Amino acid sequence: MIPVTIQKVTKRFGDALALDEVSLDIAPGEIFFLLGPSGCGKTTLLRCIAGFAEPDSGAILFGEENVTHLPPHRRNSAMVFQGYALWPHMTVAKNVAFGLEERKVARLESERRVHEALVSVRMEHLGERKIHQLSGGQQQRVALARALVVRPRCLLLDEPLSNLDAKLRLEMRGEIRRICKESGLTAIYVTHDQKEALSIADRIAVLDSGRVRQVGAPGEVYRRPRSRFVADFLGETNFIEGQIRELKGELALVITALGEFRATLCAPDWKPANGESVLLSIRPESWRLALESTAVNCAAGRITESIYLGEIAQHGFAAAAATELKIFEMNPRFIGIDREIFATVDPADAVVLPQEK
Numbered sequence: 142m143i144p145v146t147i148q149k150v151t152k153r154f155g156d157a158l159a160l161d162e163v164s165l166d167i168a169p170g171e172i173f174f175l176l177g178p179s180g181c182g183k184t185t186l187l188r189c190i191a192g193f194a195e196p197d198s199g200a201i202l203f204g205e206e207n208v209t210h211l212p213p214h215r216r217n218s219a220m221v222f223q224g225y226a227l228w229p230h231m232t233v234a235k236n237v238a239f240g241l242e243e244r245k246v247a248r249l250e251s252e253r254r255v256h257e258a259l260v261s262v263r264m265e266h267l268g269e270r271k272i273h274q275l276s277g278g279q280q281q282r283v284a285l286a287r288a289l290v291v292r293p294r295c296l297l298l299d300e301p302l303s304n305l306d307a308k309l310r311l312e313m314r315g316e317i318r319r320i321c322k323e324s325g326l327t328a329i330y331v332t333h334d335q336k337e338a339l340s341i342a343d344r345i346a347v348l349d350s351g352r353v354r355q356v357g358a359p360g361e362v363y364r365r366p367r368s369r370f371v372a373d374f375l376g377e378t379n380f381i382e383g384q385i386r387e388l389k390g391e392l393a394l395v396i397t398a399l400g401e402f403r404a405t406l407c408a409p410d411w412k413p414a415n416g417e418s419v420l421l422s423i424r425p426e427s428w429r430l431a432l433e434s435t436a437v438n439c440a441a442g443r444i445t446e447s448i449y450l451g452e453i454a455q456h457g458f459a460a461a462a463a464t465e466l467k468i469f470e471m472n473p474r475f476i477g478i479d480r481e482i483f484a485t486v487d488p489a490d491a492v493v494l495p496q497e498k
Contacts, residue, residue, distance in 0.1 A: 142169040142325045143204040143294050145190065150199035152185055152351075159185040161351040162199065167344075172321050172328045174338040177348035178374065183331045184299060186348075190329060191220050191297050203294055218295040219288035223303055226284070227272045233283050234259070234268035240291040258290040261320055278309040285317070289324055296321065298330040302337060314340050335375050339363060347371050364424075364490070365407040369497045372422040379466050381421040385413045385493075393493050395421060398462035399440040404491035411495055420494040425455070425467040427490035430475045434483045438491065440466065441483055447476045458484060 145167040152160040160182045167173045175183040188194040190201055192213035201209045208216050219240075227236050234255055241251040259265040262282040272280060281301060288296055301317070302310045318341045321328045332338055338345050339359040346356045347370075355362055355371045366372035369380065383397035388406075393413070395402045404421055406412070413419055434441060442460035454473035458466040468484055475482060 143327055144169050144202075145173075145295055145327060145329065146200075146202040147186070147190070148200040148202070150186065150189060150196045150201065152182075152189060152194065152196050158351050160189070160196070163348075163351070163353055164199075165346055165353065165356065167327060167329065169327055170322075170325055171343045172318060172330065172341060174342040174345045175329065175331045175348060176333070176335065176338045176345050176374075178333060180350075181348040182351040183333075183348050187297055187299055187329060187331045190295070191218060192216050216295075217291075217293055218297055219291055219293035220297040220299065221281075221284050221288050221301045223300045227280060227287075229272045231272070232268065233264065233270050233272070233275070236272065236283055237268075237286045237290050240287060244291065254290050254292075255286075258286040261289060261324060262286045262316075276309075277305050278313055281305065281309075281313055282316070285320055289320070289326075294327070296324075296326045296328040298328065300332050300334075301330075302332075302334075310334075310337070317341060339375075347374065349374075364492075365405075366422060366492060366494070367408040367411075369420060369422070369494050372492065372494060377425050377467060379421075379423045379425065381423065381464065382496075383419055383421055385415055385417045385419055387415070388412070392488060393419075394437075395419060395491075395493060397421065399460050399464060401437045402486075402491050403437055403488040404493045405489055406493050408495070413493070413495070418496050420496055422492045422494055423486055423490060425469040426471070427486050428458075428466070428468040428470075428484045429486070430456075430468065430470055431483050431485060435485050438488060439483050439485045440464075441481055442466070443481060444475060444478060447473075449473060449476055460484070 147165040149162045149164050150160050151162050177183050189196050237255045238251050262285050264282050302313050342359050345362050347354045349370050355367050363375050372378050381397050383395040386396050387394040391406045395404050440460040442458050444456050445459045446457040448455040454470045456468040458468045
């Protein structure tokens with residue numbers, strides 16, 4: 142269990158800047174996610190950490206050891222690939238033992254460690270199976286066991302669930318977190334799947350165009366985005382344009398076409414001036430529907446359409462100034478109401494963001 146430190150890592154491919162002075166501090170035993178859209182630099186960064194790519198500048202440290210220029214086999218890290226990279230002609234146990242054979246570990250010690258690794262992924266009863274006899278989820282567990290058996294200082298995962306169906310992905314989210322925590326591993330995990338990151342990670346770094354846009358715990362990044370990009374990438378949200386009327390600490394009074402909103406500033410290094418144009422980000426599930434209005438944080442309108450899903454309804458809500466809002470209502474009660482109603486939101490759930498050009 143070691144910390145991993147990324148210090149101003151830059152990587153270019155010709156004229157394309159893949160990583161732009163990326164710096165991150167990953168704590169020992171942390172499950173840390175690199176999240177972002179295709180082309181944001183997350184896989185390039187993981188390959189630099191693994192040793193499959195070398196930064197043009199900057200440094201990568203495992204603990205106090207600078208591993209920036211070490212080849213992969215000297216970093217004592219292990220990588221789980223998107224395609225598993227298992228040997229089809231070998232049994233499960235032989236696949237798991239492959240890394241130990243490369244390290245010339247004694248046979249009895251190798252057998253013991255293979256058994257322990259298979260127990261950790263709940264595959265100890267399938268050691269003699271061939272790979273083609275396994276389901277996708279079982280193959281993913283074998284890939285994890287093969288990574289764990291070498292006792293790496295750091296576990297690296299490159300979109301490991303992308304080849305699984307939806308049900309297996311849900312099952313394996315919890316399993317990967319359990320395995321990493323029980324094994325005491327520092328894990329760095331690349332994905333573009335927001336739900337995957339939110340459900341597994343201790344912390345998340347959101348990347349865009351080779352830069353880190355925000356780092357934080359899943360709930361913090363989701364509920365307190367610091368930019369339009371992060372708010373938009375991590376789930377659904379409503380953006381409402383407005384202007385600052387008043388500031389009191391972290392609270393701002395914002396004037397919008399829908400009315401006055403008291404909202405929360407979340408970017409610690411940004412304080413808008415009075416009269417400055419800003420954006421409000423309000424998640425669909427943060428709205429509450431009511432038959433009566435309130436003085437602030439209230440939008441009047443009508444429900445234009447509803448998708449009923451039992452425990453939740455997803456509403457389209459036509460508000461003032463031709464604004465269409467998305468509103469998610471738990472335990473739905475407002476389906477089919479054909480009259481003006483009101484959507485209200487708590488100031489803590491209305492986030493003030495800078496206008497991005």
